[in-house]
Amino acid sequence: xxxNGRTVFVEDLRKTFYDESRGEVKxxxxxxxxxxxxxVFGLLGANGAGKTTTLRMLSTxxxxxxxxxxxxxxxxxxxxxxxxxxxxxxxxxxxxxxxxTGRETLRFFARINHYPVEGLAERVEAxxxxxxxxxxxxxRIEKLSTGMKQKVSIARTIxxxxxxxxxxxxxxxxxxxxxxxxVKVIRELRDEGKTIIFSSHIMSEVEKLCDRIAxxxxxxxxxxxxLESLRxxxxxxxxxxxxxxxxxxxxxxxxxxxxxxxxxxEAP
Amino acid sequence: MRxxxxxxxxxxxxxxxxxxxxxxxxxxxxxxVAPLIMFPAYILVMNHVESREQRALExxxxxxxxxxxxxRWVGEVVRAAIALDTTDPDTTRAxxxxxxxxxxxxxxALQAGEIHLVVEGYSAVEWDSIRTEERxxEERxxEERxxxxxxxxxxxxxxxxVEEEPSLPAVRILYRGESDFSEAxxxxxxxxxxxxxxxxxxxxxLSSGFPVATSEVAAxxxxxxxxxxxxxxxxxxxxxTPFLVILMLSGGSIVAxxxxxxxxxxxxxxxxxxxxxxxxxxxxxxxxxxxxxxxxVAVINVSNLLVYIVLxxxxxxxxxxxxxxxxxxxLLLVLLVPVAVLVAAALLLLSGASKSYREYQVFFFPVxxxxxxxxxxxxxxxxxxxxxxxxxxxxxVAVAVKEILVGKIDLPFQALAFVSxxxxxxxxxxxxxxxxxxxxxxxxxxxxxxxxxxxAALFPRHVLRWFLGLWVLFFLSSLWFGEDLGLRGQVVLxxxxxxxxGSLVMVRRYRLDPVEAYGLRKAHPAxxxxxxxxxxxxxxxxxxxxxxxxxxxxPVPEQLLENFGQxxxxxxxxxxxxxLFLSVxxxxxxxxxxxxxxxxxxxxxxxxxxxxxxxxxxxxxxxHVSLFRIVPTxxxxxxxxxxxxxxxxxxxxxxxxxxxxxIATVPATLxxxxxxxxxxxxWALPACLVLAFSLWILWKAGRGNxxxxxxxxxxxxxxxxxx
Numbered sequence: 006x007x008x009n010g011r012t013v014f015v016e017d018l019r020k021t022f023y024d025e026s027r028g029e030v031k032x033x034x035x036x037x038x039x040x041x042x043x044x045v046f047g048l049l050g051a052n053g054a055g056k057t058t059t060l061r062m063l064s065t066x067x068x069x070x071x072x073x074x075x076x077x078x079x080x081x082x083x084x085x086x087x088x089x090x091x092x093x094x095x096x097x098x099x100x101x102x103x104x105x106t107g108r109e110t111l112r113f114f115a116r117i118n119h120y121p122v123e124g125l126a127e128r129v130e131a132x133x134x135x136x137x138x139x140x141x142x143x144x145r146i147e148k149l150s151t152g153m154k155q156k157v158s159i160a161r162t163i164x165x166x167x168x169x170x171x172x173x174x175x176x177x178x179x180x181x182x183x184x185x186x187x188v189k190v191i192r193e194l195r196d197e198g199k200t201i202i203f204s205s206h207i208m209s210e211v212e213k214l215c216d217r218i219a220x221x222x223x224x225x226x227x228x229x230x231x232l233e234s235l236r237x238x239x240x241x242x243x244x245x246x247x248x249x250x251x252x253x254x255x256x257x258x259x260x261x262x263x264x265x266x267x268x269x270x271e272a273p
Numbered sequence: 274m275r276x277x278x279x280x281x282x283x284x285x286x287x288x289x290x291x292x293x294x295x296x297x298x299x300x301x302x303x304x305x306v307a308p309l310i311m312f313p314a315y316i317l318v319m320n321h322v323e324s325r326e327q328r329a330l331e332x333x334x335x336x337x338x339x340x341x342x343x344x345r346w347v348g349e350v351v352r353a354a355i356a357l358d359t360t361d362p363d364t365t366r367a368x369x370x371x372x373x374x375x376x377x378x379x380x381x382a383l384q385a386g387e388i389h390l391v392v393e394g395y396s397a398v399e400w401d402s403i404r405t406e407e408r409x410x411e412e413r414x415x416e417e418r419x420x421x422x423x424x425x426x427x428x429x430x431x432x433x434x435v436e437e438e439p440s441l442p443a444v445r446i447l448y449r450g451e452s453d454f455s456e457a458x459x460x461x462x463x464x465x466x467x468x469x470x471x472x473x474x475x476x477x478x479l480s481s482g483f484p485v486a487t488s489e490v491a492a493x494x495x496x497x498x499x500x501x502x503x504x505x506x507x508x509x510x511x512x513x514t515p516f517l518v519i520l521m522l523s524g525g526s527i528v529a530x531x532x533x534x535x536x537x538x539x540x541x542x543x544x545x546x547x548x549x550x551x552x553x554x555x556x557x558x559x560x561x562x563x564x565x566x567x568x569x570v571a572v573i574n575v576s577n578l579l580v581y582i583v584l585x586x587x588x589x590x591x592x593x594x595x596x597x598x599x600x601x602x603x604l605l606l607v608l609l610v611p612v613a614v615l616v617a618a619a620l621l622l623l624s625g626a627s628k629s630y631r632e633y634q635v636f637f638f639p640v641x642x643x644x645x646x647x648x649x650x651x652x653x654x655x656x657x658x659x660x661x662x663x664x665x666x667x668x669x670v671a672v673a674v675k676e677i678l679v680g681k682i683d684l685p686f687q688a689l690a691f692v693s694x695x696x697x698x699x700x701x702x703x704x705x706x707x708x709x710x711x712x713x714x715x716x717x718x719x720x721x722x723x724x725x726x727x728x729a730a731l732f733p734r735h736v737l738r739w740f741l742g743l744w745v746l747f748f749l750s751s752l753w754f755g756e757d758l759g760l761r762g763q764v765v766l767x768x769x770x771x772x773x774x775g776s777l778v779m780v781r782r783y784r785l786d787p788v789e790a791y792g793l794r795k796a797h798p799a800x801x802x803x804x805x806x807x808x809x810x811x812x813x814x815x816x817x818x819x820x821x822x823x824x825x826x827x828p829v830p831e832q833l834l835e836n837f838g839q840x841x842x843x844x845x846x847x848x849x850x851x852x853l854f855l856s857v858x859x860x861x862x863x864x865x866x867x868x869x870x871x872x873x874x875x876x877x878x879x880x881x882x883x884x885x886x887x888x889x890x891x892x893x894x895x896x897h898v899s900l901f902r903i904v905p906t907x908x909x910x911x912x913x914x915x916x917x918x919x920x921x922x923x924x925x926x927x928x929x930x931x932x933x934x935x936i937a938t939v940p941a942t943l944x945x946x947x948x949x950x951x952x953x954x955x956w957a958l959p960a961c962l963v964l965a966f967s968l969w970i971l972w973k974a975g976r977g978n979x980x981x982x983x984x985x986x987x988x989x990x991x992x993x994x995x996x
Binding site: 023064065066068086087089090092094096098099100101102103104105109113114116117118119122145161165 | 281282285286289292293296297539540541543544546547548549550551554710880
């Protein structure tokens, strides 16, 4: 189902919307990248850089105004349901139904994501034991603590065992321990061969976790590569400095089209 | 790839929807259980109160006094009336005990509530003069009212009342309408006095040699030939649809509000939208949940009432029988299905279109009214399904339901009612589907920066509210002070205080740039030529269009138009004042208000220019209050919006407006035109060409301005250009 080993393919993706106060806003302005199985692809950018808009287009919640994107070979515009079936979407804003129990939640999400009925019960139990939520699997979500909710939430994201997972700023609002737990789970999932797109504005997380990093600013990709290649290209050691390097350059050049070609690393 | 069957996903969605609802105990208690107790409780209490009141009325001793020049005679009449036996169960002859009292001033005693009635006796002559006086007073009042309303219509004396009847002495009963007891006393006494009068008349007739028994003069009795079932069917038919619609609305709302906008608020909607479940399945599941709960609430409440009736706690109206054949029952059920779907779809659409619970609640009331009103259509006098009503969604079904319940089967038209209602239901469902992909709602929180920025950024969102508020002010002030101020005062109040003052408040409040907001930019020299050509031709086009509309769409009575013409010509003013008040001032200030600040605010909300022009035109028309002026003024507003959009400057629009008003009023007022002059409608055709040419010049000139670096006013990119 993948094309040339690519699970996610994004080309010249654009999203322009109209805002009463700001007029026409180019939230995403020609973004191109692709991802592969078994890697964590990091989307690094400040708030409002276009990370969430990009990921929402990938998850088909928003429609692109230009360019193309596909997941497991399915086009986000033409086959939105197949795209969503192939991915799990986790973000701080995707809440759980408060009046369902953890077990019901997992069963529900596996089912509506077309997980086969035959293996459903086993799948749900496996998830429950994997994330250690046996003790409260039959309690309503509204009664759970933040950490417990987070575990159920991750479990529901992968309930239907999708090949691609999107984590949009997953650590927002989590304490240190829960954030570490999140990072641990993402590593495990990568090791299982999933494609993971991870967006964040926290440098240390991206530094630790991501195999490749894309720096996004004002809707454009300024740089894309492994941490090493970015360090080499900029001569900076810390990712924070790398980031600042690209952003100041972009601002200085009035967002000249540096990102689109030259420095962009093509699919390896 | 795993592929599952649609229905099971739909089933999963629906089941979890219902499960979540049933677990929400508080909602269930308040929305379903509480009405179960409260409905019958309400009816019981009302019944109790009514029967108590009835008893109180029966047990009361009614106190009366007699007065007038023939008090003795009338006293004797009343005594005879009271003496009539009281076995008749008819309410008007309900048992009652009367007591005579003789206060010094009977009227004062009546006013003070010491007695229930004053019975006056008058001689024939007195009575005639009293009636003449009353009639004259009425006429005077009617005349005053007419002149206040500014209508020239003549108050016609009602000659039918002046008809010379043979004068007779009269009995007049005075009572206090606000008192139940006084009112009851009047009803009881009047009925008895009428009987006494009839008996006396008969005896006079007989004694004068007319050997006619009363029964032979006339025996009138009304009896309906309708069976009890049909009468009950009519009652039920009128009440059934509104009753069900109200229950469905209140019941369905419990789920609907939560189904989309509640999920939006909690953040679960996005979770759902990122799953493989199709939008269609999501909408279907939610729609199904709303229908099921709405119907459940309706069924529970109806059966609840039935239980109370069977238990004998509640009484049905006497002779209440419902007969309905199986076909009728089937038709009834089939017809009520689209109603249930329609209500559910509307509620779900409302939920999808609302950003929050609060917004849902704000809009629920208008939706509620919009549904309840047509559901009462069966109560329209003389309504018949064999009419356009069959095509009106919901109203058609309401009428069809009534006809079925009185035993009328009219398949083709019942089918029409079914189709029209189903059609609307389907369309609303489709629209709900659309709200789920309405990106502004899904990611609203990210995009709403205007709230944070405040100031000028917030203005486009608030501009319509301001205009609504100012319209109310404008309307009320013309209602309250219109007459006292006269034409000049009114012009000054409207233009300077409401329009200009209001716009200044907006400029201050939102810290707008006055040059931008009012469009105070230099105009291209060619624009002035365009205006001189355009203004008179637009006036002719407006006249032609108005004629067309009056002839074909809604005819305005000739009389009304003439009166209005008189009004516009207004008082006798010197020429300079006429030009100042009717042309120059409106030209300046109405333009600053409508084509300045209104266009400035709206152009960021309504991005299509023609839609913007239509909206501004309509608002301009609505500000000219009287209904039949909307067409020409809206057209003028529409054209003037283009003038501003093309040129980017307010000044040509000001001149255009002033010219328009001057041509329309000055020559006619000063008698420069022949008495019965009226432009021909066909003049509008050549005028159209001139108008188009003039607008073309403006457009060209505007483009020229843009090239020379003068900012063209283009909706939408104003902010971008500055960035």
